[in-house]
Amino acid sequence: MAAPGTEEAVCLISNVKHSPMENDVENKLNNHTEQQHQQDEIEDKEDEDVSSSLDSEISDALDLLDSKEEGVGYSFSPSSRRPNSHGGHRHYSSTLQPRANRNQKFSDRIQASPLEEWEGRMNVGMSNSVITAIRGSVRESAIGKTKTTDKADRATAERAIDHKTRMILYKMLNKGAFRDISGCISTGKEANVYHATQSQGQPLAVKIYKTSVLEFKDRARFMQGDFRFKNGYCKHTKTMVEIWAKKERGNLMRLKAAGIRCPTPYLLRLNVLVMEFIGKYGCAAPRLKDAALSLDKLREGYVEIIIAMRTLYQKCKLVHGDLSEYNILYYEGHLYIIDVSQAVEHEHPHALDFLREDCVHVSDFFKKHGVAVMTIRELFDFIVDATIADDAVDSYLEEMQRKILARGDVSVEDEIADSVFVQSFIPKTLDDVENAEEDVQRITSWKDTKDLYYLTITGLKHALSLTQSSQQKTLLQKSSATKDSPIISDDKSNSLEDDADVQSDEEQDDESDSEEDSSSESETMDPANTKAARKEARKDNKRKVKEEKREARKTKVHKAVKKRKKKLAKARKTR
Numbered sequence: 173m174a175a176p177g178t179e180e181a182v183c184l185i186s187n188v189k190h191s192p193m194e195n196d197v198e199n200k201l202n203n204h205t206e207q208q209h210q211q212d213e214i215e216d217k218e219d220e221d222v223s224s225s226l227d228s229e230i231s232d233a234l235d236l237l238d239s240k241e242e243g244v245g246y247s248f249s250p251s252s253r254r255p256n257s258h259g260g261h262r263h264y265s266s267t268l269q270p271r272a273n274r275n276q277k278f279s280d281r282i283q284a285s286p287l288e289e290w291e292g293r294m295n296v297g298m299s300n301s302v303i304t305a306i307r308g309s310v311r312e313s314a315i316g317k318t319k320t321t322d323k324a325d326r327a328t329a330e331r332a333i334d335h336k337t338r339m340i341l342y343k344m345l346n347k348g349a350f351r352d353i354s355g356c357i358s359t360g361k362e363a364n365v366y367h368a369t370q371s372q373g374q375p376l377a378v379k380i381y382k383t384s385v386l387e388f389k390d391r392a393r394f395m396q397g398d399f400r401f402k403n404g405y406c407k408h409t410k411t412m413v414e415i416w417a418k419k420e421r422g423n424l425m426r427l428k429a430a431g432i433r434c435p436t437p438y439l440l441r442l443n444v445l446v447m448e449f450i451g452k453y454g455c456a457a458p459r460l461k462d463a464a465l466s467l468d469k470l471r472e473g474y475v476e477i478i479i480a481m482r483t484l485y486q487k488c489k490l491v492h493g494d495l496s497e498y499n500i501l502y503y504e505g506h507l508y509i510i511d512v513s514q515a516v517e518h519e520h521p522h523a524l525d526f527l528r529e530d531c532v533h534v535s536d537f538f539k540k541h542g543v544a545v546m547t548i549r550e551l552f553d554f555i556v557d558a559t560i561a562d563d564a565v566d567s568y569l570e571e572m573q574r575k576i577l578a579r580g581d582v583s584v585e586d587e588i589a590d591s592v593f594v595q596s597f598i599p600k601t602l603d604d605v606e607n608a609e610e611d612v613q614r615i616t617s618w619k620d621t622k623d624l625y626y627l628t629i630t631g632l633k634h635a636l637s638l639t640q641s642s643q644q645k646t647l648l649q650k651s652s653a654t655k656d657s658p659i660i661s662d663d664k665s666n667s668l669e670d671d672a673d674v675q676s677d678e679e680q681d682d683e684s685d686s687e688e689d690s691s692s693e694s695e696t697m698d699p700a701n702t703k704a705a706r707k708e709a710r711k712d713n714k715r716k717v718k719e720e721k722r723e724a725r726k727t728k729v730h731k732a733v734k735k736r737k738k739k740l741a742k743a744r745k746t747r
């Protein structure tokens with residue numbers, strides 16, 4: 173039974189065009205989330221029903237068949253009982269019937285039409301493992317081989333098509349969700365994806381999550397900490413898989429609502445997700461990895477995907493968590509994000525780690541193919557910087573492009589800085605900052621703040637650059653009033669980090685040269701600032717000395733040990 177509201181939700185999503193983000197995206201997102209919650213609740217209930225009892229699934233299917241058979245021989249009413257395998261109408265409580273019999277009865281009934289239908293379709297050229305699995309199962313159960321207690325029945329063909337999944341596929345087929353499944357697109361590590369066709373001929377992608385135990389072992393790290401699973405989640409693999417499929421549907425809806433290119437989800441039943449097929453003439457779009465794009469196309473693709481990553485973070489409040497050339501499809505000149513089942517909310521404790529991994533994978537791919545890319549840190553900052561307005565994204569990227577071209581190949585220092593960044597802890601809120609006071613001191617004295625990774629994500633960078641530019645303005649006003657030369661050069665107002673760079677260079681000069689030699693510095697800096705900087709440099713020096721001493725203490729041999737050694741040496745001599 174299709175979940176009430178599914179069609180409406182899907183209609184709503186499919187109306188969202190791949191246009192640039194509009195202002196009402198947030199509203200749409202909210203509406204979607206609400207709708208999704210309602211729909212989820214309804215489906216939850218239904219899913220619970222189905223998962224708790226395969227019998228109800230079977231009954232549904234039987235009901236469907238019964239209603240189909242109405243015109244053929246006998247009448248059916250909800251209260252009437254179905255003929256059992258011996259024929260004739262019997263009034264019995266289905267719960268009292270032995271399990272094996274019930275299944276066999278069901279199989280006998282369902283076998284009649286669907287098997288013929290499947291066989292018929294296979295004659296027109298269908299041959300794949302799904303069909304084989306379904307056909308095999310139906311045949312076996314029809315001749316009474318299948319028992320519910322049989323391990324083989326519970327096991328999964330290609331680790332995806334287990335008995336329950338087959339039932340779902342039956343149901344979808346009978347309901348007309350698709351006309352046939354005409355091929356396997358992929359047998360991935362967590363799901364198999366099949367090509368299906370709707371009755372009107374439109375192609376569909378059917379993703380069937382594998383229910384095997386081993387594959388989902390590492391899934392927990394994506395679930396733990398996601399508020400959507402705050403009430404806990406069942407570690408039973410099948411339930412996990414169902415949650416996973418549901419998560420993918422929900423995440424795809426969010427992406428769609430925000431205008432990110434991705435498959436539109438159409439229908440979800442337990443571990444089976446029916447969605448838009450990305451591809452043409454039965455051929456799935458190639459993965460970015462296999463697309464063999466020209467350098468120009470790759471450049472376009474890079475910009476497209478990093479904007480999508482930013483939208484995903486800023487609008488959908490999600491981090492993909494497995495974004496790479498393997499989970500991006502190239503179709504009609506654009507990149508489509510797929511496989512979002514593991515995508516996590518911002519709130520997830522590891523969201524930033526996952527985001528950083530995504531940045532590394534995306535950057536590595538494009539860099540390997542000759543695209544001049546941002547550093548990981550720059551890309552990360554671009555994605556998380558909430559202060560960049562939507563209409564300023566293009567100019568931000570143009571500016572970044574100029575910067576990349578100006579610096580040429582990534583320097584060794586940048587590479588080292590990136591690898592340090594990749595391994596560092598990123599505080600997400602100021603509560604997570606370890607030495608807040610020390611950091612504040614560094615920030616207020618305009619020292620090098622490059623290693624303060626949280627400046628952008630917390631919005632501090634922007635706030636500080638505003639404060640600084642207002643300070644500069646007043647200084648400029650003062651200097652023009654006294655008709656002095658400008659105190660701070662124009663390009664210093666660009667960003668806090670640039671300032672920090674300049675400042676730290678000056679500090680280094682300050683340390684290496686004598687104080688009198690800093691005449692060039694005094695030309696470009698306010699004396700008050702210089703004084704503060706020198707004070708800070710001195711403090712820094714003290715800190716360094718202290719640290720060195722601390723290090724030396726670590727390797728220091730204790731007095732008592734020394735004494736003992738001396739004594740021993742003496743004793744050896746006297747012997």
Ligand SMILES: Nc1ncnc2c1ncn2[C@@H]1O[C@H](COP(=O)(O)OP(=O)(O)OP(=O)(O)O)[C@@H](O)[C@H]1O
Pocket residue numbers: 357358359360361362363364365377379435447448449450451456457458459498499510511512
């Ligand atoms: N909507 C779709 N339209 C066309 N092809 C699709 C669609 N969804 C998935 N595919 C194809 O199926 C493959 C696997 O899909 P997906 O990544 O979602 O599953 P997976 O189990 O994570 O697989 P993998 O382990 O290979 O990543 C994709 O690489 C892609 O080629």
Ligand SMILES: [Mg+2]
Pocket residue numbers: 360498499511
């Ligand atoms: Mg994948």
